[in-house]
Amino acid sequence: MDKPPLALDPNFSGGSEDFPALLRRKGxxxxxxxxxxxxxxxxxxxxxxxxxxxxxxxxxxxVAGDRRATAGNTVVYDRADKxxxxxxxxxxxxxxxxxTAWEMARVLEHxxxxxxxxxLQEMSVDGKVRALSKLLRDNFxxxxxxxxVVVPIFATYDSNSKPEARLYFYDAMGAQFEVTxxxxxxxxxxxxxxxxxxxxTWGSKKLHDLNEEEAVAIALRALDTAAEADTATGxxxxxxxxxxxxxxxxxDGIVTLxxxxxxxxxxDKVA
Amino acid sequence: MIEEPYRWVEAIANRREYVETQLxxxxxxxAVGYRDGILFLTIGRRSRQKIYEIYDRIAMGAIxxxxxxxxxxxxxxxxxxxxxxxxxASDVSLRRLAHYSLSPVMKAAFEQVYGPPxxxxxxxxxxxxxxxxxxxxxxxxxxxxxxxxxxxxxxxRFAVLTGTNSSAELMEKFLQQNHxxxxxxxxxxxxxxxxxxxxxxxxxxxxxxxxxDRDAIRKHRDEQLADSGVEAAVLxxxxxxxxxxxxxxxxxxxPHLQR
Numbered sequence: 161m162d163k164p165p166l167a168l169d170p171n172f173s174g175g176s177e178d179f180p181a182l183l184r185r186k187g188x189x190x191x192x193x194x195x196x197x198x199x200x201x202x203x204x205x206x207x208x209x210x211x212x213x214x215x216x217x218x219x220x221x222x223v224a225g226d227r228r229a230t231a232g233n234t235v236v237y238d239r240a241d242k243x244x245x246x247x248x249x250x251x252x253x254x255x256x257x258x259x260t261a262w263e264m265a266r267v268l269e270h271x272x273x274x275x276x277x278x279x280l281q282e283m284s285v286d287g288k289v290r291a292l293s294k295l296l297r298d299n300f301x302x303x304x305x306x307x308x309v310v311v312p313i314f315a316t317y318d319s320n321s322k323p324e325a326r327l328y329f330y331d332a333m334g335a336q337f338e339v340t341x342x343x344x345x346x347x348x349x350x351x352x353x354x355x356x357x358x359x360x361t362w363g364s365k366k367l368h369d370l371n372e373e374e375a376v377a378i379a380l381r382a383l384d385t386a387a388e389a390d391t392a393t394g395x396x397x398x399x400x401x402x403x404x405x406x407x408x409x410x411x412d413g414i415v416t417l418x419x420x421x422x423x424x425x426x427x428d429k430v431a
Numbered sequence: 432m433i434e435e436p437y438r439w440v441e442a443i444a445n446r447r448e449y450v451e452t453q454l455x456x457x458x459x460x461x462a463v464g465y466r467d468g469i470l471f472l473t474i475g476r477r478s479r480q481k482i483y484e485i486y487d488r489i490a491m492g493a494i495x496x497x498x499x500x501x502x503x504x505x506x507x508x509x510x511x512x513x514x515x516x517x518x519x520a521s522d523v524s525l526r527r528l529a530h531y532s533l534s535p536v537m538k539a540a541f542e543q544v545y546g547p548p549x550x551x552x553x554x555x556x557x558x559x560x561x562x563x564x565x566x567x568x569x570x571x572x573x574x575x576x577x578x579x580x581x582x583x584x585x586x587x588r589f590a591v592l593t594g595t596n597s598s599a600e601l602m603e604k605f606l607q608q609n610h611x612x613x614x615x616x617x618x619x620x621x622x623x624x625x626x627x628x629x630x631x632x633x634x635x636x637x638x639x640x641x642x643x644d645r646d647a648i649r650k651h652r653d654e655q656l657a658d659s660g661v662e663a664a665v666l667x668x669x670x671x672x673x674x675x676x677x678x679x680x681x682x683x684x685x686p687h688l689q690r
């Protein structure tokens with residue numbers, strides 16, 4: 161790889177290098193090998209996790225995910241966290257292979273901090289959105305081998321832009337799509353998209369106008385509906401008392417809803 | 432000619448003198464422990480930042496040549512970030528960063544007389560989970576280390592960085608007399624600013640030799656504040672987020688510097 165132009169000393173990096181490039185230089189991060197020709201399909205079944213959704217409501221952006229991780233027909237784990245905080249105002253939610261996704265989240269989190277610390281300014285929202293896109297693109301070799309597909313949602317709050325709440329979803333190749341109202345990815349997402357579309361178009365209130373409690377109720381209903389038909393989605397485990405993980409990006413930071421609160425809203429408005 | 436040992440010693444001595452002269456005008460930085468963490472403070476031209484975030488619990492203050500400071504700062508951030516990424520944030524330690532990486536590199540650069548030395552003096556602090564675990568650490572241009580914290584018997588919960596030895600001694604003496612370990616942040620800000628003034632008065636052509644009295648310190652501080660900016664940052668022990676570093680704005684600082 162070419163040395164960045166600012167690297168004056170082989171011991172030290174220049175200011176222009178981004179964090180993934182630094183990791184590659186140190187041999188700590190590898191791009192997925194690109195395979196040409198027909199792929200024979202995976203020889204093992206990777207662990208995957210689904211379903212995630214996000215939408216804007218009156219207070220900010222709500223991001224929710226069920227807790228199930230599966231490998232083929234087997235439920236591997238029922239308390240997986242698919243909604244991850246990247247920095248004070250950014251959340252990445254993941255559908256797909258958690259091994260790849262958690263690593264991506266880690267790289268991303270460190271990238272933003274590395275940029276702020278070295279460059280002495282916060283990375284712009286566009287820069288952050290692009291950074292995730294680039295990680296997905298670098299991972300595409302694994303996707304083609306059928307073992308590392310990740311389809312994330314990225315939600316952030318930017319007080320310098322209009323609208324202030326920003327919401328994106330991605331495809332497995334790294335294309336980012338900014339949405340105005342809602343996004344859902346993962347195997348249970350068709351049902352979720354149906355519900356969110358219905359609520360936003362014909363519901364008693366548009367998603368934008370919901371208060372926090374109403375927003376949480378709709379998120380729970382949507383995930384429960386997705387779980388009804390999709391075995392890979394956990395929904396709400398009524399006997400095990402496992403509830404979806406819900407985080408909200410507000411103007412002044414991220415709040416993880418405590419389980420008791422989610423449970424209460426579930427019992428009041430969903431169950 | 433430098434192959435001869437005494438020539439080498441002479442070259443090093445010359446180099447030491449040169450670097451000391453270059454650093455002699457460096458405006459002081461005070462790092463003081465307070466009830467809820469560690470405060471870094473300096474007063475000076477607003478044009479150049481002197482206090483930096485290195486990692487979640489580590490901050491750095493520096494004087495010297497901007498280019499050298501920048502290279503060392505980037506190296507420190509790079510080392511801490513890769514360690515934090517491959518292992519975990521709690522495996523990043525200032526002690527290791529300084530002892531195994533920065534100090535040897537700075538020593539080597541200083542003693543290889545054909546290459547340029549680092550014209551920089553660095554002050555680091557790492558906030559621990561209790562005051563006893565706080566670490567203050569200074570690395571000089573020749574790689575020598577001075578530490579106060581869990582590695583040795585801690586003597587004091589503050590550290591200073593300034594252009595000359597005599598200025599540093601005055602500053603340390605002032606802080607020994609006036610610094611209170613469990614003070615609240617406003618009091619820590621006032622003490623650090625006074626400490627800065629003492630250090631500043633000990634620099635330059637009209638450098639003081641004896642500890643000035645309280646009125647002289649206050650007068651000097653107010654004069655300096657009138658046409659300079661205050662730069663300060665804290666490492667907060669119990670901050671909710673993993674990142675403990677926070678820059679203090681001038682609005683936040685000024686009320687505490689009027690007294």
